[in-house]
Amino acid sequence: MAGQDALAELAERFEAQRGRLRAVAYRMLGSPGEADDAVQETWLRLGRAGADGVENLGAWLTTVVSRVCLDMLRARAARREDLVGQPQPSDQAREADDGSDPEHEALLVDSVGRALLVVLETLGPAERVAFVLHDLFAVPFDRIAPIVERSPVTTKKLASRARHKVRGTPAVPAAELTRQRRVVEAFLTASREGDLSGLLAVLAPDVVRRADPAVLPPGAASLVRGARAVAGETVALARNARFAAPALIDGTMGIVVAPHGRLLLALTVRVEDERVAAYEVIADPARLRRLTLAAPDA
Incomplete structure (x- = not known):
């Protein structure tokens, strides 16, 4: 006892x-x-x-x-x-x-x-x-x-x-990084909410979206131009937007999509004049491994 x-x-x-x-x-x-x-x-x-x-x-x-x-x-x-060199889940x-x-x-x-x-x-x-x-x-x-x-x-x-x-090493001054983050967060918010008008407001008129073929549905174009076309192509991002967060990617503000904290996609983003001028969706594991990632809020 x-x-x-x-x-x-x-x-x-x-x-x-x-x-x-x-x-x-x-x-x-x-x-x-x-x-x-x-x-x-x-x-x-x-x-x-x-x-x-x-x-x-x-x-x-x-x-x-x-x-x-x-x-x-x-x-x-x-x-x-x-x-290494073998297929991985x-x-x-x-x-x-x-x-x-x-x-x-x-x-x-x-x-x-x-x-x-x-x-x-x-x-x-x-x-x-x-x-x-x-x-x-x-x-x-x-x-x-x-x-x-x-x-x-x-x-x-x-x-x-x-x-x-x-923490990473920003490639741009702190004020520029803050500006980039403000635009990236507005883009994320509109994507999460499926807000077409919000997306059109944050995308530059001649915005360009590139994406690895692996992340696209069959037959979808890997390159899309124009705000309305790109906004309409954010379905895949909207589906994963709840798993997305701002992150420092190669020294500038971008987005990581990480279900359960595990990296699935990375979006490199170019911001010009308070709007998203271009972004690329990277899904290829070899490309993801070459990125330098950092947590801006760490």
């Missing part, structure tokens, strides 16, 4: 930490299903080790879940290397098998930021862990260092390098 009481007390203490542990794991892994797996593994390790001698259970659990996530990120990176297909609740997952994505989740996917495992723990959860470097198996000085450099990647 005493053993059962101790286990029940331990479970109660763990449940008090579950929300924070899941938040840490989700930001590290970018997948609600994998985050739940990491938290469950953390509980199993706590059950085996017990809490005797643990002065700060929250800190101990954060360390354990971070190590579990780091192992999962390393395994994920190794799988990607093994699959799309992110949408992988997420469809995730088994997570779509509404709850949408709240998670919104709480983190869709563009930030996309950029976090470009970081190395140790960079991601160091950045998430320090910049998002204020864990000091001397506690992160043993997790990523680096010195505190090197861990600080990892986080700094990750921070630079996440």
